[in-house]
Amino acid sequence: MDELWTEKYRPDSLDDIVNQYQVVEKLKKYKESGSLPHLLLVGPSGVGKTTSTMALAKEIYGKNWKGNFLELNVSYRRGIKAVREEIKNAAMTTSLTEKNFKIIFIDEAETFSDEAQAALRRILEKYSDNVRFVLSCNNSSKIIDPIRSRCVQLHFRPPSKGEVKSWIMRIIENENIEVEDEAIKFLINYGRGNLRKITNLLQLCASSSDKITEEELIRYNRLTGSDDIKKLLKDSFRKDFLDVREKLYELLIDEGLSGKELLIRLHEELFKIPMDDKIRMKIVKKMAEVDYNILEGSNDEIHLKNLLAYIKSI
Ligand SMILES: Nc1ncnc2c1ncn2[C@@H]1O[C@H](COP(=O)(O)OP(=O)(O)OP(=O)(O)O)[C@@H](O)[C@H]1O
Numbered sequence: 001m002d003e004l005w006t007e008k009y010r011p012d013s014l015d016d017i018v019n020q021y022q023v024v025e026k027l028k029k030y031k032e033s034g035s036l037p038h039l040l041l042v043g044p045s046g047v048g049k050t051t052s053t054m055a056l057a058k059e060i061y062g063k064n065w066k067g068n069f070l071e072l073n074v075s076y077r078r079g080i081k082a083v084r085e086e087i088k089n090a091a092m093t094t095s096l097t098e099k100n101f102k103i104i105f106i107d108e109a110e111t112f113s114d115e116a117q118a119a120l121r122r123i124l125e126k127y128s129d130n131v132r133f134v135l136s137c138n139n140s141s142k143i144i145d146p147i148r149s150r151c152v153q154l155h156f157r158p159p160s161k162g163e164v165k166s167w168i169m170r171i172i173e174n175e176n177i178e179v180e181d182e183a184i185k186f187l188i189n190y191g192r193g194n195l196r197k198i199t200n201l202l203q204l205c206a207s208s209s210d211k212i213t214e215e216e217l218i219r220y221n222r223l224t225g226s227d228d229i230k231k232l233l234k235d236s237f238r239k240d241f242l243d244v245r246e247k248l249y250e251l252l253i254d255e256g257l258s259g260k261e262l263l264i265r266l267h268e269e270l271f272k273i274p275m276d277d278k279i280r281m282k283i284v285k286k287m288a289e290v291d292y293n294i295l296e297g298s299n300d301e302i303h304l305k306n307l308l309a310y311i312k313s314i
């Protein structure tokens, strides 16, 4: 497969961001005035939080943007140590540039523990002379007040169906691929406006068929979805159980995966993410138990919830 379309079609400028007009307007004002506050970006997945921040950095710094924009991927380490070591280090070692500040972008800020968030808040204050933090989250109620009050909150909303359609049509024309009308309709309704999900499914399908049909999209969606499964697994370690349960329902109900299919994929993903082997083996054992229960024909959902709650507890 060639380049990922999500990257290929990721806009470089604020003007080309889909839908987020109010946010874009504010970001442009910050750029023009040369003063940027700390930001808290709030909104669902795949609607442009990372993309808008990158576009802002590209516009502020021009060719040198990469040297002034740091996306911190603290992935598994979401405790106070990660904040003290990695984030603080990044903020401290930031040298002054011609713009006087660098941007540090932190994804999924709500997955930091309260204690870690408290440490982050102190860093926000201490290094605000030369660093602007852009925190991104799906749900701002999980962010502690002292951080919220130090950031300007910007809300991102899913694009309308019309905007999703234009996005899809642009890719179809540009890639010169054939897509049935029914398949286009399917894509528009798929993924609740998450452009990353929509684009990935389209590319996956296009890489192996000459003409994309709805049936094919449905088939590929069942075969993959590994991004979602990975997310479900990661989230079950660190997010609120209610969020995890919501995601589980989405996969079982909206996407029509069976309990068995979901379990197989969770099992695959379990071996791809870094973790202590003892913990991994504990989870594998639990998975075998759940597999047996699902085979016995009792309620899939209950057993999967039980598995995810178990993961959360260890
Ligand atoms: N508003 C948008 N305008 C243009 N492209 C977008 C927009 N939203 C998403 N995309 C496309 O989808 C991809 C993913 O978007 P992005 O990384 O900005 O999502 P996000 O909101 O940061 O999601 P997450 O919460 O999962 O990190 C981008 O690479 C881009 O191709």
Ligand SMILES: [Mg+2]
Binding pocket: 049, 050, 051, 107, 136
């Ligand atoms: Mg993002």
